Amino acid sequence: MGPRRGQRTGNLEGVNQSGVEDLRRGSASAPQRVAAIICAHNSGVDIASTVRSCRAIPGVDLLVVVDDGSDDDTGRNARLAGAVVVRHSVPRGRASALETGVKVVAMRDRADWPPRLLLLLSADLGESAVEASALVEAVMTGTADCACAAPPATDPSVGRSLAENFARSSIRAATGWEPQAPLSEERCLTREALNAAIPFSAGYGIEVGMTIDLLVDGFTLVEVPCTFVHLGSDHTIGSLNRTAQYRDTALAILHRRLRRVSLPAAVRREAARHQRAGSPYPGSPSAAGEGSVHEGGSGAGAGSGSVQA
Numbered sequence: 001m002g003p004r005r006g007q008r009t010g011n012l013e014g015v016n017q018s019g020v021e022d023l024r025r026g027s028a029s030a031p032q033r034v035a036a037i038i039c040a041h042n043s044g045v046d047i048a049s050t051v052r053s054c055r056a057i058p059g060v061d062l063l064v065v066v067d068d069g070s071d072d073d074t075g076r077n078a079r080l081a082g083a084v085v086v087r088h089s090v091p092r093g094r095a096s097a098l099e100t101g102v103k104v105v106a107m108r109d110r111a112d113w114p115p116r117l118l119l120l121l122s123a124d125l126g127e128s129a130v131e132a133s134a135l136v137e138a139v140m141t142g143t144a145d146c147a148c149a150a151p152p153a154t155d156p157s158v159g160r161s162l163a164e165n166f167a168r169s170s171i172r173a174a175t176g177w178e179p180q181a182p183l184s185e186e187r188c189l190t191r192e193a194l195n196a197a198i199p200f201s202a203g204y205g206i207e208v209g210m211t212i213d214l215l216v217d218g219f220t221l222v223e224v225p226c227t228f229v230h231l232g233s234d235h236t237i238g239s240l241n242r243t244a245q246y247r248d249t250a251l252a253i254l255h256r257r258l259r260r261v262s263l264p265a266a267v268r269r270e271a272a273r274h275q276r277a278g279s280p281y282p283g284s285p286s287a288a289g290e291g292s293v294h295e296g297g298s299g300a301g302a303g304s305g306s307v308q309a
Contacts, residue, residue, distance in 0.1 A: 030113035034059040034136050034188070037101035038083070039066050039094050039236075040123035044073040046233040051081035053129035054121065059136055062116065064104050065123075066097040074123075084108075094236065095200040102194060115191035122185055124234035131226040135188035144222035144280045145193040146214055148179065149186035152225050163238070163246040167208040170253045174261065175215040176268030177281045180223055183207045183238055183249065193219045204238045204245040205252025212256055215281070216263055222280040 036054045040047050047065065054063050065078035069091035079085045086104055088097065102118065109115050117139050119132055131149075138147035167182035185207060189197075196217045201209035214221060230237060238245040256262075263271070271282035 030110075032059060032114055032140055033061045033116045034119055034140075035062040035064060035105040035108075035116040036060050036119040036121055036132075037064050037066070037098065037105065038078075038121050038123050039068055039097035039101065040070065040074045040078065040234070041068045041091055041236055042070045042072050042074060043123035043233040044070065044077050046124040046126050046231045047074050048077045048081040049126040049231075050121070050123055050129050051078055051083045053125070053127045054119075054132070055082065056130050057119070057133045057136055059117070059140060060119065062105060062108060064101045066101045066104075068092060068094070068097040093203060095202055095206055098200060098206070099198065102198070106191075117188055117190060118194050119188045120186065122228075122230065122234050122237055124231045124237075125186075125228055126231045128227065128229040131228055132186060132188065134224045134226055135186065138222055138224050139188045139190060145219040146187060146189035146210075146221045147224050148181065148184045148211075148221060149226040149228060150179070150181040150184060150223035152227060153180075161239075161242060161245075163204070163242065163249045166246065166253070167249050170257075171208065171211055171215075172272075174212050174256065174268075175263050176272035177211075177215060177221070177275065178272075179211065179221075180277070182211065183245070184223075185237065186226065186228060189214075201248070201252035201255070203248035203251075204241070205248040208249050209252040209256065212253075212261060216261055220280045220282065223278065225278075 034057065036057070038047070038050060038054075051063055051065065054060055063083040065075070065083040065085050067075035067078070067085055067087040069088045075085045075087050084104065086100055088100070098120065105116055105118065117136065119136060121129055121132060135147040135149060138144055164181070164183050168178060171182055172178045183204070187207075193214055196219065197210040197213050200206045211221065262268070274283040275281055276283060
């Protein structure tokens, strides 16, 4: 059976086969590690507690904080807390900051070990960042290629903004999936999935664009309940910037509609029939891996702008 769409295979022709076998054995026996990537802008008050909390997440051995042009002590406090800090001299936005963080992680991955899982977190989660353990577990155990944080079902106020409702209906129209928290910024995903989502949509369109692209490319997503608490220093989160969030979400959706990025109607219907809250999507074997883009046959995001370890 060939590789699933979105996965990369290396060309081993001409390579010493004994060396290849050694690499494969080393990769098989190496532990699966996780890198946390935190994009921060003027979050000096809370960044240290967020970084320290991330160190308690099982599997996390690398914490990368991208200081996106802060003019406070964000970078210094993150470094003192044990993070690898990369600084943008001027604010470039979350998409650029995430791509910088991904590149730093790729450079620090070992060739003979599995690529790290990528854990994307906000800068002001403080001690609640440890809730991301559930996201890591879902991906590390193979439940899904991408785990997205969802609020507890008892919280009726979450996921009801105009941007979230628009994102939810658009994801459903393109893929058949109806997520509870379509714009959740806290996610854990494999390197293959992350590569398929690059280049990111601009601004607050990252999440809706990523979700549609991954599902169309044949990856599996799941929502995991997490009780994250934003302490308030991260003023860039979408819930504090509703107008910009709606604008960027709409632009990301429009871009994909113009390119007709979607699963075939029959696949959407079949996958939606098997959808269960808290279960991986697509949940039907017949729906997995059959994504297509109705614009000439190339996968959405896959192979374009990918960051390779």
